[in-house]
Amino acid sequence: MTDPQITWLDPDTVQLRQPKSSHWEAPFLFLLFGRERSLLLDSGATSDEKVFPLRAAVEALTAEWLRRNPAVYTRPYPLVVAHTHAHGDHIAGDALFAGRRATTIVGTSPAEVIGFFGFRRWPDETVPFLLGRRVVDVIGGPGHEPSAVAFFDRQTGIMFTGDTVLPARLYVRDLGQYRATIDRLIRFRDGAPTPVRELRGAHIEMSTVPGHDYPAGTVDQPDEAPLPLPPRILEKVRDALAGLRGEPGERVARKRFIVVVDR
Numbered sequence: 214m215t216d217p218q219i220t221w222l223d224p225d226t227v228q229l230r231q232p233k234s235s236h237w238e239a240p241f242l243f244l245l246f247g248r249e250r251s252l253l254l255d256s257g258a259t260s261d262e263k264v265f266p267l268r269a270a271v272e273a274l275t276a277e278w279l280r281r282n283p284a285v286y287t288r289p290y291p292l293v294v295a296h297t298h299a300h301g302d303h304i305a306g307d308a309l310f311a312g313r314r315a316t317t318i319v320g321t322s323p324a325e326v327i328g329f330f331g332f333r334r335w336p337d338e339t340v341p342f343l344l345g346r347r348v349v350d351v352i353g354g355p356g357h358e359p360s361a362v363a364f365f366d367r368q369t370g371i372m373f374t375g376d377t378v379l380p381a382r383l384y385v386r387d388l389g390q391y392r393a394t395i396d397r398l399i400r401f402r403d404g405a406p407t408p409v410r411e412l413r414g415a416h417i418e419m420s421t422v423p424g425h426d427y428p429a430g431t432v433d434q435p436d437e438a439p440l441p442l443p444p445r446i447l448e449k450v451r452d453a454l455a456g457l458r459g460e461p462g463e464r465v466a467r468k469r470f471i472v473v474v475d476r
């Protein structure tokens with residue numbers, strides 16, 4: 214049993230990392246609390262609570278937050294489980310929340326994501342999602358995966374970018390859509406309702422040595438790059454795409470990420 218590595222990013226926002234010892238992908242998950250409900254972004258790479266006790270962690274964190282926020286009296290306090298995208302290492306833990314009271318698990322197909330958040334012009338649109346005195350903007354983001362979205366939390370200024378922008382290999386499945394998504398994120402950032410302070414994706418694969426990554430499957434990463442990326446990283450990603458033709462195997466290394474065209 215390996216408990217998640219928990220970091221409170223502010224009094225209402227938790228970062229959870231699935232330990233490398235439970236799965237080499239070691240994805241990052243985020244739990245955001247609002248006055249009316251909470252939002253879990255991704256559910257990890259494991260559906261076995263004995264391997265990675267995500268459900269127990271969410272229950273404990275929620276109980277702790279509710280104790281600190283006695284003005285929130287809704288019981289049961291609702292939870293929405295949503296995803297940055299539909300790859301298995303981000304949705305496997307959904308099963309742990311099946312049957313939980315007042316819990317909505319957002320489906321993982323593009324149609325289900327579009328329907329749940331209420332997109333009318335997918336993907337070229339941003340829709341607000343309300344947690345109660347807290348607004349998260351959901352931004353269409355296909356390219357790594359067809360149902361991918363980014364979430365911008367107006368309270369912390371963090372843009373949660375899943376596997377789209379992160380200190381890791383950026384696996385591009387559809388180059389046209391991915392380019393459009395990076396341009397969309399830049400436009401959103403430049404007109405954001407509150408300033409975008411940083412980006413947090415879902416994995417770390419880069420080391421602190423610029424341009425050097427840990428290969429897939431690595432469990433021991435003693436010199437990991439930090440997770441947060443500055444907002445200006447988006448231009449660096451856009452520029453790295455410039456010469457690509459979309460052929461599988463194309464690869465462009467930059468200091469803090471490596472673009473890989475992948476089919």
Ligand SMILES: [Zn+2]
Pocket residue numbers: 298300357358376
């Ligand atoms: Zn992915």
